[in-house]
Amino acid sequence: MTMRTHRIAAIGAAAFVALGATAWLAETASAQDTNERGRAVYEYWCAPCHAPGPGHPGTQSLQVKYNGSVPAVLLERTDLTPEAVKVFVRQGVLSMAPFRKTEISDEDLDALARYVTRK
Ligand code: HEC
Known part of the structure; x- marks a missing residue:
């Protein structure tokens, strides 16, 4: 191969990678859009009690309840279903x-439960 064909091949590969990245970004962005509402609801209603760190009664209470067997921070949980989240939200607990x-x-x-259980 000459230098010239090398360079053309490299440019082609770069363009291909760039196109792939653009498609991936577009997909990620739209998934984020649909979750935007859930995130907003969470930040407004849930984060004051369930955010990480001291001074958050939900996080503290879940630390005591599970003693570290599952994360005390709600958004780090991987064991909750959307249905379970909805029941707790509508019925309350402690x-x-x-x-x-x-x-x-x-x-x-719906959006909130999807957001909280997205992991
Ligand atoms: C006033 C503070 C407070 C707010 C606001 C709050 N929570 Fe809680 N949450 C708690 C406490 C306290 C617990 C009880 C933990 C326990 O059982 O020891 C809890 C428990 C839960 C549980 C049960 C977890 C488990 O495994 O037992 C879920 C799910 C939950 N909250 C979700 C939410 C969501 C979603 C929101 C927002 C809509 C929210 N919470 C808002 C304080 C709060």
């Missing part, structure tokens, strides 16, 4: 009061 539909609508709860 100092976590039930959330009414006027606070979190069924649609918001």
